[in-house]
Amino acid sequence: QVQLQESGPGLVKPSQTLSLTCTVSGGSISSGSYYWSWIRQPAGKGLEWIGRIYTSGSTNYNPSLKSRVTISVDTSKNQFSLKLSSVTAADTAVYYCARGGETYRFDPWGQGTLVTVSS
Amino acid sequence: QSALTQPRSVSGSPGQSVTISCTGTSSDVGGYNYVSWYQQHPGKAPKLMIYDVSKRPSGVPDRFSGSKSGNTASLTISGLQAEDEADYYCCSYAGSYTLSVVFGGGTKLTVL
Numbered sequence: 001q002v003q004l005q006e007s008g009p010g011l012v013k014p015s016q017t018l019s020l021t022c023t024v025s026g027g028s029i030s031s032g033s034y035y036w037s038w039i040r041q042p043a044g045k046g047l048e049w050i051g052r053i054y055t056s057g058s059t060n061y062n063p064s065l066k067s068r069v070t071i072s073v074d075t076s077k078n079q080f081s082l083k084l085s086s087v088t089a090a091d092t093a094v095y096y097c098a099r100g101g102e103t104y105r106f107d108p109w110g111q112g113t114l115v116t117v118s119s
Numbered sequence: 120q121s122a123l124t125q126p127r128s129v130s131g132s133p134g135q136s137v138t139i140s141c142t143g144t145s146s147d148v149g150g151y152n153y154v155s156w157y158q159q160h161p162g163k164a165p166k167l168m169i170y171d172v173s174k175r176p177s178g179v180p181d182r183f184s185g186s187k188s189g190n191t192a193s194l195t196i197s198g199l200q201a202e203d204e205a206d207y208y209c210c211s212y213a214g215s216y217t218l219s220v221v222f223g224g225g226t227k228l229t230v231l
Contacts, residue, residue, distance in 0.1 A: 037220075046122060047157075047165065047208050047222040064135055096164060105155040105170035105211040112164050117153055 002027040004097050004110035012091075012117050018084040022097030022110055029078045030055045035100040036080045038071060040093040041112070048093075052100055053080055087117045123148065123209055123223035130229040131157060136197040139226045141209030142190060147221055150188035150191075153212035156194045160205045168207075169194060196228070204230040 008020035022036070029036065038050040051061035053071045061069045065084070073080040084091060094114050098106040124142040131137040141148065141156075148154055154172045157165035167176050169185035172192060182198045192211070196203055209223040 041224075047210075048225040049210075049220040049222060052220075060219060100137055101170070103155075103171050104153045104210070106157070106165070106210070107167035107170075107176065109164040109166075 002057040002099060002108060004071075004099065004108060004117075006095060006097050006110045006112060008032075008115070010114055012087055013119050014088055014116060014117055015086055018082070018087050018091060018095075018115055018117070020082045020095055020097075020113065020115070021079050022081070022101075024078045024080075028075075029073065029080065030075050033102055036073065037100045037106060038082045039096045039098055039099050040091075042090075042093040042094070050082065051082075054056070054082060089117050091115070092117045123211060123221055125207075125209060125223040125226045126153075126222075128227040128229065130231055131199045132231045133201065135199050136195060137199060137228065139194045139196075139207050139228070141192040141194070141223045142212075143192075143211055143221070144190055147211040147213045148187065148192050148209075150214065151212045152186060152187070152207075154185065154192040155210045156183075156192075157208045157210065158203075158205045158226050159208065165208060199230050201230050204228055 001040040003025045012018045035052045035054045037052040053059045068085045094112040096112045098109040135187045156169040159165040172187045173185040206225045213221040
C-alpha cells in the first residue's frame with residue numbers, strides 16, 4: 001500500500017526558510033484522484049492544515065499561512081515538497097505529509113518529522 | 120477560519136459508549152458532508168477513523184460511528200476498549216472560496 005515519508009532539516013534558524021520533502025512509495029503519486037497535503041502539529045497542540053497540491057501543480061493554502069507557503073511536486077521522483085519562509089518559533093512543530101481524497105479525508109499519513117525553529 | 124470546537128477531554132469505562140462532539144459553522148461542518156475523524160496515539164501519526172461524516176475505512180471497527188446534526192458532528196465509540204485511549208480530531212472542508220480544510224482542537228479520550 002502507499003506509504004509516505006517526510007525528510008528534511010530538524011533545525012531551522014529564525015527568519016530562514018523551512019524545507020521538507022515527502023517521498024511516496026508503494027504507488028505512483030500521479031495515480032488516482034488524489035492530492036497531497038502538509039499538516040503540522042505544535043507540541044501538545046492540535047493539527048493545522050498547511051496546504052495541498054494536485055499532480056497537475058494546482059495548489060491551495062491555509063489562508064493564515066498563504067503568504068509564506070509554497071508546495072511543489074516532482075512526479076518523476078514521486079515526491080512533493082513544502083517551503084515555509086520567514087519562520088519563527090511559532091512554526092516549531094511536527095510536520096506531517098498526507099494523501100488527500102476526493103472528500104477531503106487524509107489517508108495515509110507519514111510518520112511526521114519534528115522541525116525546531118531556534119538560533 | 121477558526122478551528123472546530125471539541126471538548127478537551129472525555130472519559131468512559133471499558134464496555135461503555137462515549138460521544139465526542141465537533142462544532143463548527145454553516146461554512147464548514149454545517150455546509151458540507153465532508154467531516155472526517157482521526158485517532159492519534161502518543162508519538163504516532165493520526166489515523167483516519169471516519170470520513171464523509173459517517174463512513175468507515177476498511178479495517179476500522181464498527182464500534183466507531185459518526186453523525187452530524189446542523190453545525191455539529193459527533194464521533195461515538197461503543198464498547199470502549201483500553202486501546203481506544205487516544206486523542207481524537209475532527210476535520211471539515213471549510214468552503215469553496217478558500218478551498219481549505221479546518222481541524223478541531225482535539226479531544227483526549229481516557230478509558231478508566
